[in-house]
Amino acid sequence: MSGTLVLNASYEPLSTVSPRRAVVLVLQRKADLEHAVPGVHFRAAALDLPVPQVIRLRRFVKVPFRQQAPWSRRGVLVRDRHRCAYCGRRASTVDHLVPRSRGGGDTWLNTVAACADDNRRKANRTPAEAGMRLLVEPFQPTPADALVLALGAGGASAALPEWLAARTGMAGAA
Ligand SMILES: [Zn+2]
Secondary structure (H helix, E strand, O other): OOOEEEEOOOOOEEEEEOHHHHHHHHHOOOEEEEEEEEEEEEEEOOEEEEEEEEEEEOOOOOOOOOOOOOOOHHHHHHHOOOEOOOOOOEOOEEEEOOOHHHOOOOOHHHEEEEOHHHHHHHOOOOHHHHOOOOOOOOOOOOHHHHHHHHHOOOOOOOOOOHHHHHHHOOOOOO
């Protein structure tokens, strides 16, 4: 199973997230479970939850269709689900495919999540020069992707980033 479908409160499909992130959204009471994978459960210390296949946001979010998601290091890590683009292990750093020192920009298509080891190994080279293969291609998140990613970020008390709240009406303006 590749991911959990996220529906808007209006049942309109918005994006997909990892099942783990979907569980977080449900636990944060930002979304309700609509469908679960039969017979499969997440188990943790005090937690036994069905694995969500579809969840639905409790509050309607207005997707800013014409806005591009602004780039950020945290955004890249969240987009890539904290997996290293080179080895698949947990990533804590952001790697520039074309290094910044050589004119590579802070853009969604020039950056991937990377583990510290691979980031160090690649150094001031492109993946081709370093002989390192990308397991996943970087992509520009759609506004809906960015919205859903931002919803699940941080702890239960985390508010939406200001740029998102201002543009989606979740601050109450719309
Ligand atoms: Zn790695």
